Amino acid sequence: MLISEFKRADLIDWNVFPHQKATVEYLHRLSADELLKAFYTEAGLCEPVRYAPTDYEGWEYISCAIRGHFTGHYLSALAMAGKYCHDTRLAEKARYITDEMIKCQTENGGQWIMAFPEKNLNFLLKNKNYRVPVYVIHKVMMGLIDVWKYLGYAPAKDAVIKMADYLYDWSGKLSEEEMRSVINFESGGITEVLGEVYYIAKEEKYKVLAERFVRRDLFDRLIEGVDCLTNMHANTTAPEAVGIARLYEITGDEYYRKAAEAYYDCAIRKRGYFVTGGNNSGECYIPPYRQLARMGDMVQEHCTSYNLVRLADFLFRWTKNAEYADYMERVIYNSLLAQNNNKTGVVSYFLPITGGGKKSWQTDTKDFSCCMGTNVQSNVSYTERLLYREGNEFLLAQYIWFDGVIEVDEKDVHLWFGKVNFNKDMTSMINYRLNEYARPKTDIYKLFYDAKSPVSFSLKVRIPSWAKDAEAFLDGKAAKKDESGDYFVFDINGEKGEIEIRFERTLRIEKMADANLYAFVHGPKVLAGKIDRERTLKGSVSDPETILRPYDENHWGGWYYNYYTQGQYENFPVVPLCDVMDDSPYTVYFPIEEK
Numbered sequence: 001m002l003i004s005e006f007k008r009a010d011l012i013d014w015n016v017f018p019h020q021k022a023t024v025e026y027l028h029r030l031s032a033d034e035l036l037k038a039f040y041t042e043a044g045l046c047e048p049v050r051y052a053p054t055d056y057e058g059w060e061y062i063s064c065a066i067r068g069h070f071t072g073h074y075l076s077a078l079a080m081a082g083k084y085c086h087d088t089r090l091a092e093k094a095r096y097i098t099d100e101m102i103k104c105q106t107e108n109g110g111q112w113i114m115a116f117p118e119k120n121l122n123f124l125l126k127n128k129n130y131r132v133p134v135y136v137i138h139k140v141m142m143g144l145i146d147v148w149k150y151l152g153y154a155p156a157k158d159a160v161i162k163m164a165d166y167l168y169d170w171s172g173k174l175s176e177e178e179m180r181s182v183i184n185f186e187s188g189g190i191t192e193v194l195g196e197v198y199y200i201a202k203e204e205k206y207k208v209l210a211e212r213f214v215r216r217d218l219f220d221r222l223i224e225g226v227d228c229l230t231n232m233h234a235n236t237t238a239p240e241a242v243g244i245a246r247l248y249e250i251t252g253d254e255y256y257r258k259a260a261e262a263y264y265d266c267a268i269r270k271r272g273y274f275v276t277g278g279n280n281s282g283e284c285y286i287p288p289y290r291q292l293a294r295m296g297d298m299v300q301e302h303c304t305s306y307n308l309v310r311l312a313d314f315l316f317r318w319t320k321n322a323e324y325a326d327y328m329e330r331v332i333y334n335s336l337l338a339q340n341n342n343k344t345g346v347v348s349y350f351l352p353i354t355g356g357g358k359k360s361w362q363t364d365t366k367d368f369s370c371c372m373g374t375n376v377q378s379n380v381s382y383t384e385r386l387l388y389r390e391g392n393e394f395l396l397a398q399y400i401w402f403d404g405v406i407e408v409d410e411k412d413v414h415l416w417f418g419k420v421n422f423n424k425d426m427t428s429m430i431n432y433r434l435n436e437y438a439r440p441k442t443d444i445y446k447l448f449y450d451a452k453s454p455v456s457f458s459l460k461v462r463i464p465s466w467a468k469d470a471e472a473f474l475d476g477k478a479a480k481k482d483e484s485g486d487y488f489v490f491d492i493n494g495e496k497g498e499i500e501i502r503f504e505r506t507l508r509i510e511k512m513a514d515a516n517l518y519a520f521v522h523g524p525k526v527l528a529g530k531i532d533r534e535r536t537l538k539g540s541v542s543d544p545e546t547i548l549r550p551y552d553e554n555h556w557g558g559w560y561y562n563y564y565t566q567g568q569y570e571n572f573p574v575v576p577l578c579d580v581m582d583d584s585p586y587t588v589y590f591p592i593e594e595k
Contacts, residue, residue, distance in 0.1 A: 001249075002317040002388035002395060009084070009383050009404030012418060014558070015333075015578075016382055016400050018342040023379035024081055026345030027074070027090055029364060032097050035060065035074060036104075038067040038115035043104035058367040065131035068115030068140055071097070073373030075143025079150035080380040094147050098156045101144070105159055111166035113159060114140060121170065124182045134213075135188035137167070138239070139373065142193045148200070157200055164197040168209045183215050186236045189307075191243030199250045210247060215240055219259035222266050229266050230287045234280040235370070237263070238307035245314035257318070264311055268327065274353055275510050275519040275526050275588065276334035276577070277327065280304050289513040295589070297358075300351040302371035305335035306378050313385055316397065322486035325397040326465045328385060332398070334526045336378045338578040339371075347375035351577075355534030356585040387415075393458040395487070399445060408455045420444040421558065440559065442469075443523075447499040454495050460487040466523055467503035474499050507544045507563075509592075517589040520544055520574060522561045528577040529565070532585035537568055538595045547592070548574055 011017045034056050040046055041062060059066045075094055082091025105113040112118055114137060123130040141163055147156035171179065194210035218237060221228045229237065241263040248256035272289045273279040278300025279286055286294040309328050316324035339348045341361050348359040349371045362372055386402060388395045394406065401418035447461075463470045463486055472479040472488040475497050479488045490499055505523040512518070518541060520527040527548075529535070539547035551564035551573060563574040580586055 002320065002390050004317075004384045004387070005389045005406070006383060006387060007405045007407050007412065008086075009386070009402050010086075011382060011400065012403050013401035016337065019337055019340050019345075019379045020085065020382070022342045022345035023077070023340070023376055024085055024087060024090070024345075026364065027077055027081060027093075027376060027380075030074065031056075032093055032100075034365075035071045036097065036100050038062050039071070039101060039104045039113075042115050042117060043107035045104060045107060056365045056368065058365075058369065060368040065116060065120065065133070066136055069136040069370065070139075070368040070373050071115070072136070072139030072141070072143035073377055075140075076146040077376040077380050079143075079146040080377065083150040084380055084383045091151055094151060095153050098144060098147050098153060098159065101140075102155055102159050105162065111162045113144075113163050121182075124185050125174070125178050127181055132186040132188070134182060134190050135186050137163070138188035138190040138193050141197075142189070145193055145196045145200075149196075160193075161197055161201055164194060164201075164206055164209060167194070168205055171209065171212050179212055183213060186233070187213055187240070189239035189243045191240060192246045193243075195243065195247045195250045207251065210243075214244060214247075219244065219255075219262065222262040223258050225262075227266055227270065227288065229263075229271070229285045231284050233283055234267075234285050234304040235283060235301060235307065238267070238304050238311065241267075242307055242310050242314070245311060249314075260311065260314060264315055267308065268312075272513050274299065274512075275521060276300060276338070276351060276353070277308075277331035278305060278335060278351060278353075291512050292515040292517070295354050297352040297354055298350045299353040300335055300339075302335065302339045302347055302349060302351075303374045305331050305339075306374040309336065309378075309385075317388060320395065322462050322465070322484065325462050329398060329464065329524045332382070332385075333524045333576075333578050336375075338526075338580070340375055340379055341581055343581055345376070345379070347371045353588050355587045355589075356532040357587070358583050358585050359580060361583065392456070393460065396447070396459065396461045398462075399464070408451070408457045411451055411453060411455055413455055413457075414450040415447065417447045418445065420446060441504060442502050443505045445501045447501075448496070449492065449499075450496040452495070454493065456491075456493045459490045459492055459499070461490070461499070461501060462487055463503070464524065466506070466508070466521070468506050470501070470503035472499065472501045505561075507548065509541055509544045511541075512589060515589075516591060518592050519589050520548060520563070522576070525561065525576040525578060526588060527561075527563065527574045528580055528586040528588050529590065530573045530575060530580075530584065531587050534587055534590060535568070535570070535572075536591045536593055537565065538593045539567065540594060541592050546595075 011020055060070050075097055078090045078094035081087045082094060101113055120130055120133040141160050144156040144160040147153050190213045191210050194206060198206035198210055218228060241260055244256040245260040270288055271279050274291055280301055281294035281296060282298045283301050309331050312324040312328050339351050346362045348361055349369055382400060386398050386400055388397060403416050406413050406415060474490045479490055482489050507522050509518050510521055537547050547565060548563040549566045552562045553560050561576060565571045
């Protein structure tokens with residue numbers, strides 16, 4: 001099984017790094033003390049010097065039943081940023097919040113650590129829809145787990161185990177029917193975090209506890225091949241699928257693997273998705289290949305996208321099937337990046353697909369929605385889905401540029417991976433083809449490795465499903481593909497060397513499954529027309545260049561894949577959807593009239 005493992009890595013990708021940077025700056029702007037006020041209140045630690053009515057609103061407001069959930073996400077993001085972004089101030093902030101939570105836990109009797117009262121759990125037993133306490137518990141416990149996992153801070157581990165003890169005692173008193181009531185009120189990924197507690201503590205009771213929260217009636221039906229996801233709230237079950245995937249890794253129980261694979265099969269393969277990779281509308285799964293009726297302003301909830309990427313990541317690590325990496329790539333560019341504002345670090349909860357849709361950006365401190373929580377985590381965790389390892393074999397899954405270090409046979413190996421800038425690399429400009437618009441026809445990526453003494457390891461590099469005429473070289477010698485045809489394979493021996501990968505990143509058109517509506521895609525990026533309504537375009541569906549021409553394509557030596565319609569009654573710009581960072585209207589799908 002593959003694991004994600006860098007000894008150190010810095011993202012240098014101009015597509016991704018601005019999003020990471022904006023998110024890190026947002027994490028710095030938020031006040032730990034403000035986010036802790038609800039925890040202090042619940043624990044009775046409301047001395048005037050510490051407590052005043054919070055300035056933070058939305059889902060973290062002192063009277064909101066979901067208070068505390070974002071603080072859990074925040075802890076996870078701080079821990080990840082501490083590791084992957086080398087930000088010591090954010091790591092220290094994570095330890096400070098953990099210590100303050102532990103003070104609250106002590107005041108609450110030594111186990112309960114939440115920002116809302118324990119009785120909220122018991123409301124579930126009476127079928128009172130008093131929001132989603134188990135979901136919040138998952139987020140807070142996961143935040144503490146991540147502080148332990150990424151920063152090695154032992155008090156966080158001890159605190160989360162004590163909270164698990166509370167849940168073990170509480171849930172152990174419930175009947176099977178009562179437990180089903182608890183699970184039905186959106187329990188998030190509680191199975192994942194309780195599985196992590198079992199993994200950490202190595203006590204059988206925590207495995208028993210995690211399995212109490214498994215929604216077996218759902219997964220049994222999915223394993224049988226029944227579609228029981230249509231019209232179901234997507235982010236109720238997507239985190240559960242992530243949880244059982246982790247339970248498979250921890251317990252080795254094949255049921256959990258079958259369930260995770262069956263979930264992906266039903267949610268993605270047999271359902272299809274919009275060109276962006278999203279498959280939910282109004283937070284509910286669309287019917288299989290029935291997308292037209294679900295177009296609108298409330299498409300593609302960010303939370304669901306993030307959790308489906310995480311599920312695909314599990315399945316990819318188990319199988320090395322490039323299909324999962326291709327799906328992750330589609331969603332990374334056209335949801336996780338497209339729904340994050342790379343100037344402010346905030347999120348657009350939904351991604352409108354309708355004609356003339358607008359991204360609705362949340363604010364720093366007035367919302368704190370579930371999607372704001374997954375947003376801060378996603379943008380500091382891309383490093384986890386770039387380079388994988390199994391023994392002495394490494395696998396590069398995504399084309400996100402990095403400068404990093406891996407360890408081979410106890411030796412540090414420096415890796416640099418990025419795209420050739422033709423304007424600054426004169427040799428490349430001389431040797432490689434240009435298209436009719438005089439821009440590079442071939443994308444060239446290079447990976448340099450450098451060790452202080454000879455090393456030997458194998459490296460596989462994914463060939464994107466959209467890449468045309470892909471070829472690769474190791475120190476000038478042509479590389480082979482593996483049996484699947486999805487990867488280039490390089491056998492590396494020596495101190496240093498150079499890998500070169502070439503392919504065409506073509507402009508293409510993708511049709512909606514159940515309508516004669518079409519979207520433009522360049523490489524992994526969906527394009528959006530900067531127009532406030534759906535317009536019929538004239539041209540050839542089989543040849544997008546009859547409809548679009550390059551526009552504003554070169555800035556200071558860097559190539560931008562912007563377009564402009566041509567030959568239309570009214571022409572307009574067409575740009576990558578992930579580059580739309582304002583609230584201007586855009587359109588993704590268009591009717592096309594053949595001419």
